[in-house]
Amino acid sequence: MFPPxxxxxxxxxxxxxxxxxxxxxxxxxxxxxxALGAGISVVLASSLNLINGFTGQFSLGxxxxxxxxxxxxxxxxxxxxxRLGLSANLLQWVFFPLSLVAGxxxxxxxxxxxxxxxxxxxxxxxxxxxxxxxxxxxxxxxxVDAVGASRGLxxxxxxxxxxxxxxxxxxxxxxxxxxxxxxxGRGFLAVADDEVAAEAMGLNTTGYKITAFVVGAxxxxxxxGLYAHLKGYLNPGGFSFxxxxxxxxxxxxxxxxxxxxxxxxxxxxxxxxxSLRQTGAFRMIVYSVxxxxxxxxxxxxxxxxxxxxxxxxxx
Amino acid sequence: xxxxxxxxxxxxxxxxxxxxSAVLAGCREKDGDTGAQAIRLGLFGxxxxxxxxxxxxxxMGATLALEEVNAAGGVLGRRLEMVREDNRTMAGESATAVKxxxxxxxxxxxxxxxxSGRCLEAGPLCQAAGVPMVSPAATNPKVTEIGDCIFRxxxxxxxxxxxxxxxxRETLHLSKVGLLVxxxxxxxLGLASVFRERFAAEGxxxxxxxxxxxxxxxxxxxxxxxxxxxxxxxxxxxxxxxxGLILRQARDLGFDGPMLGSDGWEAxxxxxxxxxxxxxxxxxxxxxxxxxxxxxxxxxxxxxRRFGKPPTGVSALAFDTLQLIADALRRAGSAEPPAIxxxxxxxxxxxxxxGRISMDSGRNARKPAVIIGVRDGAFRFLRVVDPGDPGRASx
Numbered sequence: 001m002f003p004p005x006x007x008x009x010x011x012x013x014x015x016x017x018x019x020x021x022x023x024x025x026x027x028x029x030x031x032x033x034x035a036l037g038a039g040i041s042v043v044l045a046s047s048l049n050l051i052n053g054f055t056g057q058f059s060l061g062x063x064x065x066x067x068x069x070x071x072x073x074x075x076x077x078x079x080x081x082x083r084l085g086l087s088a089n090l091l092q093w094v095f096f097p098l099s100l101v102a103g104x105x106x107x108x109x110x111x112x113x114x115x116x117x118x119x120x121x122x123x124x125x126x127x128x129x130x131x132x133x134x135x136x137x138x139x140x141x142x143x144v145d146a147v148g149a150s151r152g153l154x155x156x157x158x159x160x161x162x163x164x165x166x167x168x169x170x171x172x173x174x175x176x177x178x179x180x181x182x183x184x185g186r187g188f189l190a191v192a193d194d195e196v197a198a199e200a201m202g203l204n205t206t207g208y209k210i211t212a213f214v215v216g217a218x219x220x221x222x223x224x225g226l227y228a229h230l231k232g233y234l235n236p237g238g239f240s241f242x243x244x245x246x247x248x249x250x251x252x253x254x255x256x257x258x259x260x261x262x263x264x265x266x267x268x269x270x271x272x273x274x275s276l277r278q279t280g281a282f283r284m285i286v287y288s289v290x291x292x293x294x295x296x297x298x299x300x301x302x303x304x305x306x307x308x309x310x311x312x313x314x315x
Numbered sequence: 316x317x318x319x320x321x322x323x324x325x326x327x328x329x330x331x332x333x334x335x336s337a338v339l340a341g342c343r344e345k346d347g348d349t350g351a352q353a354i355r356l357g358l359f360g361x362x363x364x365x366x367x368x369x370x371x372x373x374x375m376g377a378t379l380a381l382e383e384v385n386a387a388g389g390v391l392g393r394r395l396e397m398v399r400e401d402n403r404t405m406a407g408e409s410a411t412a413v414k415x416x417x418x419x420x421x422x423x424x425x426x427x428x429x430x431s432g433r434c435l436e437a438g439p440l441c442q443a444a445g446v447p448m449v450s451p452a453a454t455n456p457k458v459t460e461i462g463d464c465i466f467r468x469x470x471x472x473x474x475x476x477x478x479x480x481x482x483x484r485e486t487l488h489l490s491k492v493g494l495l496v497x498x499x500x501x502x503x504l505g506l507a508s509v510f511r512e513r514f515a516a517e518g519x520x521x522x523x524x525x526x527x528x529x530x531x532x533x534x535x536x537x538x539x540x541x542x543x544x545x546x547x548x549x550x551x552x553x554x555x556x557x558x559g560l561i562l563r564q565a566r567d568l569g570f571d572g573p574m575l576g577s578d579g580w581e582a583x584x585x586x587x588x589x590x591x592x593x594x595x596x597x598x599x600x601x602x603x604x605x606x607x608x609x610x611x612x613x614x615x616x617x618x619x620r621r622f623g624k625p626p627t628g629v630s631a632l633a634f635d636t637l638q639l640i641a642d643a644l645r646r647a648g649s650a651e652p653p654a655i656x657x658x659x660x661x662x663x664x665x666x667x668x669x670g671r672i673s674m675d676s677g678r679n680a681r682k683p684a685v686i687i688g689v690r691d692g693a694f695r696f697l698r699v700v701d702p703g704d705p706g707r708a709s710x
Binding site (some may be wrong): 030033034090151227228232233242277280 | 363401403413433435615
């Protein structure tokens with residue numbers, strides 16, 4: 001009669017973000033920006049967690065997928081939308097989510113393009129291929145005049161609001177969670193645990209890896225679209241290797257292959273970089289020291305305590 | 316692995332809880348407002364990251380000006396205060412930093428990043444808030460096109476074309492010039508078209524125009540064509556990596572007339588590539604420490620004493636930016652952003668370190684450029700050139 005528990009949680013989060021969205025206009029724009037940035041990080045980290053955490057691959061190209069989605073959706077809302085003559089409400093509540101999905105799909109396509117030929121590679125080799133992909137995207141964007149080249153794409157409408165960000169975050173976490181808890185989804189974990197054994201059991205390991213890449217890339221693309229319409233400006237420089245590393249750090253700090261840990265790490269790291277503004281010139285030093293301390297004291301991930309799971313203690 | 320996937324109940328509810336508390340934690344930080352006495356300005360820049368040098372030298376220049384204004388009793392009987400925010404040279408960070416400056420710190424004016432891209436990101440936010448933003452060194456014409464709150468203290472890219480046209484005509488007495496243009500760079504194309512127009516207006520002729528593409532290494536074909544067209548000098552607006560090769564190859568082909576460039580040539584690498592062949596080349600810059608003007612000498616001296624190292628061009632521009640804002644505050648007689656904006660827009664003949672600055676109708680600084688000449692393997696200050704009627708060139 002009632003939907004299962006997990007779906008009730010999803011609905012509850014969606015409803016909560018819709019409610020908060022209604023009052024977010026009264027929030028200080030700076031805090032709103034930080035909160036929305038944190039939400040976008042959750043989408044990015046959770047989707048990368050599927051690839052790096054649960055499926056055990058090592059991708060360094062997440063910023064590249066994000067860039068594809070960001071530019072695709074921004075081009076839709078800056079060039080196509082004005083010609084349609086839609087009302088402001090229709091733009092924000094119908095056209096914008098569609099452009100997000102379109103950006104996500106294009107990013108997923110890029111996921112197939114990168115994944116299919118390169119996923120037979122493992123570990124470091126795959127990392128280097130995905131790293132190369134991310135850089136190629138960046139360099140291409142820097143040279144295409146139609147999207148502003150290295151000057152950047154300006155005048156993107158600010159459609160991103162509380163509901164779209166935290167709604168997308170909730171959907172991302174839910175989809176990754178549900179996927180892994182399905183019968184099919186157990187295969188991801190098998191691939192991560194022992195690829196040879198998984199293959200011997202008859203699993204199509206390459207198929208699993210591509211699926212992980214495509215789903216991960218889709219949500220990265222959606223996150224890119226949200227980012228574009230939050231900042232109102234895109235520059236290829238923002239999708240460099242540094243950005244990919246930032247997302248990888250969130251996944252590692254959250255504990256590879258933990259749902260809640262990665263979500264909290266994404267929120268924490270985004271809010272942390274902002275709250276450290278008080279330390280002025282020492283901001284990035286304090287941040288780096290905190291990362292080192294966290295990694296030394298909690299190598300298994302931030303939120304893996306005996307309290308949550310009896311199987312894992314400190315190593 | 317198994318348990319982590321399904322996850323115990325408590326952990327999932329923890330997710331929501333942690334999300335909320337993290338957001339709230341961010342909201343609580345630092346709520347007190349400092350004394351209403353000080354007039355608060357904001358600065359955002361690349362204080363760390365790959366372009367940290369740019370941001371730090373900007374900050375030093377502005378800081379020196381700030382301290383001097385305050386030492387002289389402040390403005391409107393109030394002290395000036397500057398809130399600095401770092402964007403780590405990362406796209407996306409400037410927007411956040413400027414939202415903080417505008418909404419949390421309630422600054423009345425913003426000193427922008429020296430990079431055009433990051434000003435394009437932050438500019439629309441300042442424009443929407445009605446708070447004036449002045450960039451010390453963003454040269455891309457698009458920046459001030461954002462709206463009537465966005466200003467710059469440096470000259471724009473095309474403006475240099477007008478400067479070089481006048482320099483070629485009046486100082487070097489040239490009448491026939493050939494152009495060598497990087498067709499892949501809007502920067503180069505923009506400069507060349509303004510030069511062509513202004514040089515003709517001053518009575519000279521552009522005899523021939525040759526084009527190349529960004530990464531090209533060989534310019535002999537184009538240079539030979541220019542030489543056979545009977546030119547007296549070459550104007551090659553480009554960056555130093557192309558510029559160095561152009562200089563070397565022009566001299567190799569036996570061309571010994573003046574070689575004119577643009578501010579993209581201001582890099583030691585130009586001298587490394589071109590070596591002795593760089594002698595007799597000229598290009599415009601924003602500021603030269605060799606300028607003998609006593610104002611410049613005084614600034615150099617005070618900067619060195621305060622920071623223990625010589626300033627760069629962007630420090631001088633940032634110094635002028637803050638002084639210009641202080642001047643606007645005085646003339647406005649009020650610390651309200653709309654009044655400051657109006658005063659900035661009506662700036663006329665403001666005496667700065669980098670020259671006499673007037674704001675044109677496009678909110679771009681109208682001021683003379685410094686021409687650098689290469690002599691004895693070094694960049695030498697040559698003279699200051701006012702392009703005259705430059706309003707047209709910088710639009």
